[in-house]
Amino acid sequence: MPGPLHVRGSVVIPEAELGWRFSRSSGPGGQGVNTTDSRVELSFNVETTTALGPVLKSRALERLGPRLIDGVITIAASEHRSQLRNREAAEERLAGLIREAIAPPPKKRRPTKPSRGAVERRLAAKKRRSDVKRLRRPED
Template sequence: MLTLSNNVEIPAWQLEFSAIRAQGAGGQNVNKVSTAIHLKFDIKRSSLPQFYKERLLALKDSRITKEGVIVIKAQSHRSQEMNKEESLERLKALILNAIKVQKARRDTKPTRSSQRKRVDSKVKKGQTKQLRKRVDY
């Protein structure tokens, strides 16, 4: 079972794990032992609240298929258990990031002080350039 918040949990039967052989260096261990984990989670058939489902399906993430299945591959650790834990943490992070609501940005106006400072700096810059001109005697 994966706990997302106080009242939202994903039961273990909705998570599908499969062990596969990991890629990359590692010698005999990598060649013989299936330590990498594929975690599959079907968003549409899950028991998540509707708000969670909508936000997840709206994400433009390469880990989410067209059918609405999240596929996470974990292979950085040497043991299957550690990779399984890592895949669960990555799933949890993905879901929690998807449900974050961005705060709406409000337009602000520059303060009078900042406007005055800007104009003063422009005037000063102009005076400096004026002093660089050729002097007529």
């Protein structure tokens, strides 16, 4: 479980850059509810990380902007009853967020126009519909 976090390919976040906090989880939990710290908060400082190059770091800072507090992103996990499973869930979510944030921008859309046949079919269908409606009208 402990160790570096593999985001994708060559992007690996060292364990030293991940901050963990544990607390009691809310909700039902039986006898151990008041004694186990199963809720997990995983923090990662995007601004000071060495795991991302300058281009990836600027891309991540731009895309994660609203979620960052002083350059730090925090993920909370409390859906499982065991701390280990919550740690795994938090790591998976952080890796997914970083993966999305550093993904290359999508390719530009090449504008296209409808083919001549498509335009003619559309106009023919409109003409047919117009004729049907015209024939339904009462004659004066």
